[in-house]
Structure formats: structure tokens, C-alpha cells
Amino acid sequence: xxxxxxxxxxxxxxxxxxxxxxxxxxxxxxxxxxxxxxxxxxxxxxxxxxxxxxxxxxxxxxxxxxxxxxxxxxxxxxxxxxxxxxxxxxxxxxxxxxxxxxxxxxxxxxxxxxxxxxxxxxxxxxxxxxxxxxxxxxxxxxxxxxxxxxxxxxxxxxxxxxxxxxxxxxxxxxxxxxxxxxxxxxxxxxxxxxxxxxxxxxxxxxxxxxxxxxxxxxxxxxxxxxxxxxxxxxxxxxxxxxxxxxxxxxxxxxxxxxxxxxxxxxxxxxxxxxxxxxxxxxxxxxxxxxxxxxxxxxxxxxxxxxxxxxxxxxxxxxxxxxxxxxxxxxxxxxxxxxxxxxxxxxxxxxxx
Numbered sequence: 001x002x003x004x005x006x007x008x009x010x011x012x013x014x015x016x017x018x019x020x021x022x023x024x025x026x027x028x029x030x031x032x033x034x035x036x037x038x039x040x041x042x043x044x045x046x047x048x049x050x051x052x053x054x055x056x057x058x059x060x061x062x063x064x065x066x067x068x069x070x071x072x073x074x075x076x077x078x079x080x081x082x083x084x085x086x087x088x089x090x091x092x093x094x095x096x097x098x099x100x101x102x103x104x105x106x107x108x109x110x111x112x113x114x115x116x117x118x119x120x121x122x123x124x125x126x127x128x129x130x131x132x133x134x135x136x137x138x139x140x141x142x143x144x145x146x147x148x149x150x151x152x153x154x155x156x157x158x159x160x161x162x163x164x165x166x167x168x169x170x171x172x173x174x175x176x177x178x179x180x181x182x183x184x185x186x187x188x189x190x191x192x193x194x195x196x197x198x199x200x201x202x203x204x205x206x207x208x209x210x211x212x213x214x215x216x217x218x219x220x221x222x223x224x225x226x227x228x229x230x231x232x233x234x235x236x237x238x239x240x241x242x243x244x245x246x247x248x249x250x251x252x253x254x255x256x257x258x259x260x261x262x263x264x265x266x267x268x269x270x271x272x273x274x275x276x277x278x279x280x281x282x283x284x285x286x287x288x289x290x291x292x293x294x295x296x297x298x299x300x301x302x303x304x305x306x307x308x309x310x311x312x313x314x315x316x317x318x319x320x321x322x323x324x325x326x327x328x329x330x331x332x333x334x335x336x337x338x339x340x341x342x343x344x345x346x347x348x349x350x351x352x
Contacts, residue, residue, distance in 0.1 A: 021207060021210070022203050022204070022207045025199070025202070025203035025206060025207070026196075026199045026200055026203045029195070029198070029199030029202060029203065030192075030195060030196055030199050032195075033191070033192065033195025033196070033198075033199065034192065034195070036195075037187075037188045037191050037192065037195070041184040041187075041188060044180070044184060045177070045180050045181065045184060048176070048177075048180045049177060049180070052172075052173050052176045052177065053173065056149050056168055056170075056172070056173050057136060057149075057151065059096065059168060060136065060149060060151035060166045060168050061134075061151060061153070063090060063094070063097060063100075063151075063166045063168075064151055064152075064153035064164045064165075064166045065153065066086075066090070067083055067086065067087060067100070067102075067153075067164050068153065068155060068164065070082055070083035070086055071083050071102055071155045071162060071164050072155055072157045073157075074102065075102075075104070075155055075157040075160050075162040076157040076160065080102055080110050083102065084102075084110060084112060084117050087100040087102075087112045087117075088112060088117065091112060091113065091114050092114065095169075096168050096169045096171075096172060097166065097167070097168060097169075098113070098114075098141075098144055098146070098148050098167040098168060098169050099111060099112060099113045099141070099143075099144060099148070099165070099166075099167040100112045100164070100165065100166055100167070101122070101126070101164075101165035101167075102162065102163075102164060102165075103122060103126045103127055103162065103163045103165060104127075104160070104161075104162055105127055105160070105161040105162065106127075107121050107122055107123075107124070107126065107127055108121060109121070109122045109126065109165075111143070113144065120143075126152075126163065126165060127161075127163065128152060128154075128163070133154060134151070134152060134153055134154065135151075135152040136149070136150065136151045136152065137149070137150060138150070138170060138173075141167060144167070146169075147170055148167040148168060148169060148170060149167065149168040149169075149170055149173070150165065150166075150167050151165070151166045151167075151168070152164070152165050153165075153166070209231045209233060209237040209238075209241065210237075212229050212230070212231060212241075213229055213231070213237075213240065213241065213244065215229075216228070216229035216244060216248075217244075220248060220251070225248060225251050225252040225255055226248075226252065227248060228245050228248060229241045229244060229245060
């Protein structure tokens with residue numbers, strides 16, 4: 001079976017991983033700040049745009065309504081001189097009015113600008129299909145060669161459909177939008193700077209406890225069980241730091257207990273070895289003394305019994321090697337015990 005090889009990451013990769021969380025936190029916080037500012041800016045601009053548009057619509061409706069009575073009579077009598085005079089006064093008195101037009105349902109129109117009045121045949125959108133309804137919108141008008149707010153007010157007179165058209169300049173509207181965008185930008189730039197600064201501070205405060213925990217774990221892994229981490233926080237990171245400190249205390253206590261038991265075991269093994277060595281030395285000394293005493297006694301007994309001394313000597317050595325002699329302190333008693341075991345009793349009890 002092959003062994004699983006452990007992967008050792010280079011130091012640079014560890015540093016890149018360590019810095020990536022800090023960078024991701026800053027980027028994420030910055031994106032949240034930017035999206036918040038963009039959402040606020042769009043909402044603000046759209047709201048103000050609607051306000052500006054509604055204001056422009058009200059002005060156009062006011063001008064168109066002011067011609068309603070004169071236009072009603074003009075369409076009935078087919079006499080537009082009076083309403084044209086009124087319209088010219090409005091054109092010269094209101095700077096935002098670009099044109100005024102009175103259109104019949106056949107497309108024939110009286111078009112008035114600051115340059116004067118003329119009769120023209122206008123396009124179909126000047127005569128809406130739905131009579132009696134108001135239409136409006138910003139569009140480009142070729143005859144004035146500019147973009148205007150075109151408001152159409154219907155006039156119904158004795159079966160004759162007509163419309164009053166008022167064109168307003170969009171310069172004020174566009175200027176208002178530009179001012180809104182400038183205001184948003186003026187607010188967004190400091191907001192972005194503040195957001196980036198707050199993101200940096202937040203990310204740094206978030207990463208510092210994690211770096212302390214990483215350093216603490218590295219010290220524990222290297223064997224420094226006295227290492228402790230100090231995280232002054234009441235949130236989850238602080239709780240994690242307290243838990244890891246308790247873990248280090250438990251590990252240190254367990255390691256101390258293991259060291260004490262290991263030392264006691266080593267001491268016991270050393271003492272047992274010393275005792276065994278001492279017993280071996282004492283046994284060697286006692287065997288030498290026993291052999292000397294037993295040898296002399298055996299020589300006399302075998303001579304008295306007229307037995308082979310060397311045969312008894314050989315069996316004596318076998319018994320000694322087998323551990324049959326137990327009392328080494330009394331050689332005579334040991335010799336008698338041994339002799340009784342190794343030699344037939346009827347031989348030494350009944351000498352020749």
C-alpha cells in the first residue's frame with residue numbers, strides 16, 4: 001500500500017491566502033457601499049426627474065388650457081385671428097414656449113413660433129386617432145430643429161375635432177437633470193471615500209482576531225502548550241478565543257500527566273533492571289560458594305557410599321542449572337536436599 005503524501009504549501013501561498021480574506025472583505029464592503037450609493041442616486045434622480053417632468057407638463061397644460069375658449073370659437077367659426085394674436089403674446093412673453101399650433105382633423109394647422117405664424121400641413125401624429133384625449137412627450141421636431149416637450153390638448157366644437165399643441169423647451173428640464181447628477185456625484189464621492197475607509201477599518205478589525213488565532217494555533221502545533229490568545233470581544237470570535245484557551249489548558253494538563261506517568265514508568269524500569277542485575281550477580285556468587293561446599297561434601301559421601309563421584313557431579317550441575325537448589329545461604333542443607341533428589345534413597349541410606 002502506498003503512503004499518502006502530505007502536501008507542503010510554499011510560504012508565499014500561505015501569505016496570499018492570509019491576505020485574501022482581508023482583500024475580499026474590503027472589496028465586498030466597498031461593493032455594498034457602491035451599490036447602496038448607486039441605488040440611492042438612481043432613486044433620487046428618478047424621483048426628481050419625475051418632479052421636473054410633472055412641472056413641465058403642468059406648465060404646458062396651463063398654456064394649452066388658456067387657449068381652449070378661443071380655440072373652441074376659432075374651430076367653430078373657422079376664424080383663428082384672435083387666438084393667433086393671443087398665442088403670439090404668449091410666445092413672446094414665456095421664454096420656455098417654443099411653438100403653439102392649432103390643428104384641424106384634416107391636418108391643416110396654424111403653426112406659430114417666435115418668428116411668426118404660418119399655415120402648414122402637419123404629420124399624422126399632430127392629429128391623434130383618439131379624439132378627446134391628451135397626449136404628450138418629449139420628441140424631436142424638425143421644423144424647429146430641436147427636442148421639445150410636445151403637449152396636445154383636444155378641442156371639440158360642433159362636430160369639428162381640433163387640437164391645441166404647445167411645445168416647451170426642455171432646456172430647464174435637462175439643466176435640472178444635470179444639476180441632479182452633479183449633486184449625486186458630489187454626494188457619492190465623499191460617500192465612497194467614507195465607505196472605503198469604513199470597509200478598511202471593519203476588515204482590519206475582523207482580520208486581527210483571526211490572525212491572532214492563527215498565530216495561537218501555530219504555536220500550539222509547534223508544541224508550545226503555554227500559548228494563549230487574547231481577543232477582547234464579546235462576539236463569536238471572543239467566544240472562540242476563550243474556547244481555544246480552555247483547550248490549551250486541557251492539553252497542557254494532559255501533557256503534564258503523560259510526562260509524569262512516563263517518568264514514573266522509566267524510573268520503574270530502571271529500578272527493575274538494577275534489581276535484576278543485582279540478583280544475577282548475587283546468584284553467581286552464591287552458586288560459586290554452593291558449588292565449593294557441595295563439591296567437598298559430595299566427594300566424601302560418594303567415597304563413603306562407593307559411588308561414581310563424577311556422575312553425581314554431573315547431575316548436580318544439571319540441577320543447579322535447572323534451578324532446583326533454592327537455599328543458597330546454607331550450603332550443607334542445600335547439598336543434602338540436592339543429594340536426596342538426585343540419588344536413590346536406598347543407596348545413601350544403606351551404605352556398604
